[in-house]
Amino acid sequence: MINEEELKKLREISIRIRRHIVTMTGLAKSGHPGGSLSAADIITVLFFKKMRIDPKNPRWKERDIFILSKGHATPVLYAALAEAGFFPVEELKNFRRLRSHLQGHPDRLMTPGVEMSTGSLGQGLSVANGVAMAFKIDKTPRKVYVLIGDGELQEGQIWEAAMTAAHYKLDNLTAIVDYNGLQIDGPVSKVKEVAPVAEKWKAFGWEVKEIDGHDFKQIIEALDWADGVRGKPAVIIAHTLKGKGISFMEGKVKFHGVPPSEEEMKKALEELDKQEREIRK
Amino acid sequence: MKEFEYKHLRDAYGEILVELGEKYKDIVVLDADLSSSTRTAKFGEKFPERFFNIGVSEQDLMSTAAGLAIAGKRPFVSTFAVFAAGRAWEQIRQSIAYANVNVKIVASHGGITVGEDGATHQMLEDFAIMRVLPNMKVFCPADYYETKILIRKVFESDGPSYVRLSRAKFPVIFDETHDFEIGKAQVLKEGKDLTAVGVGITVHGLLITAEELEKEGISIEVINSPSIKPLDGETILNSARKTGKVFVAEEHSVIGGLGSAISEFLSQHYPTKMKFHGIKDIFGRSGNATELLRFYGLDPEGIKREIQKFLKDNA
Structure with missing residues (x-):
């Protein structure tokens, strides 16, 4: 399984990723920190533990593929790609700026490591299905991962794609729902209830596992569990906290699409420094 | 016929x-x-x-x-x-x-x-x-x-x-030897009085009309434009330079289709009097295909009528 040393390493990476998220959105004065912070631990495990990728060779023929269906969470994706070495960390400061290759939403043609252009919600699961179908034809062990938002479950296309994945028995695909409970206009339960989420996926023919999306052991175990699912697609419902890791951003709808102010950025970075010191103790 | x-x-x-x-x-x-x-x-x-x-x-x-x-x-x-x-x-x-x-x-x-x-x-x-x-x-x-x-x-x-x-x-208007190139239109019949550009079903109607009007002494250049984008603006412009009038027929709204694409090009490079013949900003209706083409004037007779009117109005 996983030893303490490795867990510590992942925790440290997730703090660096959170630091990038805060700085990128703060400097850009734009972007989506809340849903990036909620997905940070999942993304950390995918990019630094689970997926077969080669940052020096982004188009490596044997790589696993990750699709960010909730495309507004670019800060967490770019932070992970930079930390992994797909491009220099210094470039993160140009996020959302004119002439930067770090667009507001993922662009497969502009950013090394970005596999698909997303942003308009609901399309990523269908894309992942297509990738999984191609891998089946090729009889390759490559896998495809897709991260979906909970508000995104309100898109009809997600359920079209859920049916398709089950129909074609795409067991080489793992979907992860970042269930942070908040969307732009407020709590998901108030805007338009998506619950019961696990039951919905089960009814659509998927194997479902619910986890704490900030517990590294649970994330790793769930992803390994998905590898063992045969004849069906697997979905991990990750219960998360929007804004996770920054006290004053946690559970706050406001930080869905509003970046931290200069002062908030400073305070957030201090909090992350403190968390880092505690891990290193 | x-x-x-x-x-x-x-x-x-x-x-x-x-x-x-x-x-x-x-x-x-x-x-x-x-x-x-x-x-x-x-x-x-x-x-x-x-x-x-x-x-x-x-x-x-x-x-x-x-x-x-x-x-x-x-x-x-x-x-x-x-x-x-x-x-x-x-x-x-x-x-x-x-x-x-x-x-x-x-x-x-x-x-x-x-x-x-x-x-x-x-x-x-x-x-x-x-x-x-x-x-x-x-x-x-x-x-x-x-x-x-x-x-x-x-x-x-x-x-x-x-x-x-x-x-x-x-x-069927072509045979196995017919060629197509992306971004190329084809002059199917040369003429000097009018450039008539078609796409899809209307190409047939234009060919028939051109043949019939030829007997009346009217010479129509028929262009087939299967490549709507990229458009072969050059071929159409060269024809327009010769005839001075461009008629476009398409089984599409007169807004935004081939006619529009051609006018976007010609208006900037060689402004030419044009006529857009298609579905006139309305939804369709039930009927069989032949009846509908006649109803909307997109059958050979309808196309001929529109061309004659366009020529008369711009004599």
């Missing part, structure tokens, strides 16, 4: 798909519960492991094709034009055009000739809404043989393409 043989464009598509599928193992085909109508079923029977029926889920259909493309396959996607271009427009915009992936959308049942199903199923806006997308190429063949060569050439080109086919049988 010459007797024409009538053949389905979609038959040509179904046949060429199987032919290409034999040779290129990376071709995959997707459909949305209309494979017998679009003729992709032929490919599905022959290569079941490379055929995906996505069911009545057109949005899912387009994004899934994009996923197959980023994983190295060369997908053809088919459904009716109204569902491809209309229902799934935003999926095409983001997952296919913006992502610039190698997906070929071949939409059958375009235009008024869908017939009895009526307005909901008669796609008259697809040239407009596909043409406006960056990276997207837009085509519409005039007959069975042009469909074959066009699909082959579109397959050989890289990037996203939209091809409109039809439900009704179209008169």
